[in-house]
Structures are given as C-alpha cells and as structure tokens.
Amino acid sequence: MTETAPATLTVPSHVAIIMDGNGRWAKQRGRPRSFGHSKGVDAVRKTVEAAGKLGIRHLTLFSFSTENWNRPADEVGALFELLKRYVEADLNTLDRRGVKVQVAGRRDDLSPDILEIIERAERQTADNTDFFLTIAFNYGGRDEIVRACRSIADDVAGGQIDPARIDEALFSTRVDTAGIPDVDLLIRTSGEQRISNFLLWQAAYAELLFLDVLWPDFSPAHLEGAVREYAARDRRYGGVNAGAA
Numbered sequence: 001m002t003e004t005a006p007a008t009l010t011v012p013s014h015v016a017i018i019m020d021g022n023g024r025w026a027k028q029r030g031r032p033r034s035f036g037h038s039k040g041v042d043a044v045r046k047t048v049e050a051a052g053k054l055g056i057r058h059l060t061l062f063s064f065s066t067e068n069w070n071r072p073a074d075e076v077g078a079l080f081e082l083l084k085r086y087v088e089a090d091l092n093t094l095d096r097r098g099v100k101v102q103v104a105g106r107r108d109d110l111s112p113d114i115l116e117i118i119e120r121a122e123r124q125t126a127d128n129t130d131f132f133l134t135i136a137f138n139y140g141g142r143d144e145i146v147r148a149c150r151s152i153a154d155d156v157a158g159g160q161i162d163p164a165r166i167d168e169a170l171f172s173t174r175v176d177t178a179g180i181p182d183v184d185l186l187i188r189t190s191g192e193q194r195i196s197n198f199l200l201w202q203a204a205y206a207e208l209l210f211l212d213v214l215w216p217d218f219s220p221a222h223l224e225g226a227v228r229e230y231a232a233r234d235r236r237y238g239g240v241n242a243g244a245a
Contacts, residue, residue: 010231012184014058015051015223016199016206019043021190021214034078039216041086048099048133050220054227058132058180062198066106066140080114083137087117091124098130104176105139106147134177141200148174148201175201182206185230187223189215207233 019040026036044061051059064079094101101121110118118137151174155161161170172178183199183206191212195203209226211218 009054009227011055011227012207012230013056014060014181014183014185015056015226016060016062016183016186016203017047018062018186018188018196018198019215019218020188020192022216024190025214025216033075036216037075037078037082041082043216043218044086045090046220047218047223048094048131050223052097052099052131053220054224056131056227058134060104060134060136060177060180060183060199062136062139062196064105064137064139065197066138066143067197080111083114083135084117087121091121094133095125095128098128099125100128100130100132101125102132102134102177102180104134104136104144106143107138110138132180134180136176136198139176139198141197144176145201172201177202185209185226187211187226189213189218205235207235 022036022040023033024036025039026033029035047061048059063083068079069076091101101124103118103122107115107118148171152161152166152171156163156166177199180202183203186195186199186203186206187209188195189211191210193210195208199206207230209229211222211226213222
C-alpha cells in the first residue's frame with residue numbers, strides 16, 4: 001500500500017478503532033440496524049485505504065464482541081453475513097495490495113462456515129508484509145486475557161515453563177495479537193467514551209480519542225484528523241517530559 005503521509009507528521013504504528021454507531025445511523029434514517037452495519041462496511045474499506053496512505057502499518061477494527069451475542073438473533077446473523085460478504089468481495093484485493101489479514105477473538109464457538117472464511121483469509125494473506133489488518137471478531141479483552149492465562153498455566157503444569165519466567169514479554173506471546181506492536185492510538189466513534197472491553201492488554205499506554213461521528217460517516221479526513229491529534233500529544237509512558245520542570 002502506498003504511503004503518502006505528510007513528511008512532518010508523526011504517524012502511529014498501530015491504530016485501533018471501535019466502530020460504533022451503525023445502529024443509530026440507521027435509526028436516524030428510519031432503516032433497520034442491518035442497513036447501518038452494511039454502510040459501516042463501506043467505511044471499513046475507506047478506512048483501510050486511508051490508513052495505508054497515511055503510513056499506518058497496523059490497523060485493528062472491533063467488529064463483533066463476545067457481548068454482541070446478546071443482541072437479537074437477526075442482527076447477529078446480519079453481522080456474520082457481512083463478514084462473509086466483506087471477505088468474499090475484498091480478500092483478493094487486499095491480498096494484491098500486500099495486506100496481511102488476521103482475526104483476533106475466540107473461535108471455539110463459531111460455526112464451521114465462519115471458521116472457514118477466517119482461516120482462508122489468514123492463509124491467503126499470511127506472507128504479506130505491506131500492511132497488517134486485524135479484525136477483532138467474537139472478541140473480548142477479558143476473555144482474551146483469561147485464554148492467555150490458561151495457555152501459560154497449561155505449559156506450567158506440563159513442566160514447559162518455569163513460573164519464575166512469566167513476565168510481560170511472555171504474556172504478550174499468548175494474546176491474540178502476538179507479534180503485533182501495542183496500540184498507539186485507540187479511536188471510538190459515535191461520541192461514547194469507553195473502551196468496552198477492547199484490547200485491554202495492548203492499549204495500556206494508548207492515546208484515546210473519542211469522536212462524535214457515527215461509524216458509517218467516518219471518513220479518511222476523520223482518520224487524518226485523529227492522526228494529527230495523536231501527533232500533537234505528549235506520550236510519556238508514566239514518565240515526565242524531558243523539558244518539564
């Protein structure tokens with residue numbers, strides 16, 4: 001993907017987005033929530049393209065949470081169908097553009113057809129290195145941490161890991177985003193100001209930005225504005241600014 005970010009702009013390596021507001025966007029237009037989700041896919045396409053042009057290397061999108069199972073069955077079905085259609089329509093294009101697609105989230109309770117789509121997308125793009133797109137699907141931050149703990153505990157019980165060796169670096173190899181840098185900038189659309197169980201481990205020092213725009217209306221201009229806001233912030237990671245008194 002071509003990078004065209006302004007030379008003087010400090011661009012985050014990893015941007016994560018909570019894509020919120022599809023339902024409200026549809027309601028404002030007197031349409032069903034599924035219509036809003038469909039328009040949200042258009043925003044995904046534009047955002048992936050814009051991220052590459054800005055020079056962002058890693059983009060993680062929150063598409064379906066472990067809590068979303070509590071929504072009406074027809075809406076859940078529509079969300080699953082949109083994932084299928086997005087992969088079917090865009091996978092070859094993403095592959096040609098050098099995008100590596102990865103899916104974060106639990107898979108043991110997904111249907112075989114959804115699993116096949118996820119595995120095909122990951123397999124087809126596995127060797128790409130130009131841009132990294134992670135879709136958080138059937139994902140919950142607490143669930144991810146519990147699964148990572150169980151994985152490590154199994155290895156401790158099997159004598160493969162000495163408990164004294166467990167540290168942040170080891171733990172990071174067991175989360176769904178292993179090998180991906182921590183989140184630099186986390187954006188949530190729709191005006192809501194919470195992270196909703198998203199990337200709890202990875203976003204420990206992320207800059208948070210809450211935008212009062214519903215996801216289907218999110219544009220490349222909004223993303224560039226978010227990156228400019230990020231560049232203007234002072235990231236100290238718990239320390240102090242070198243110029244502070």
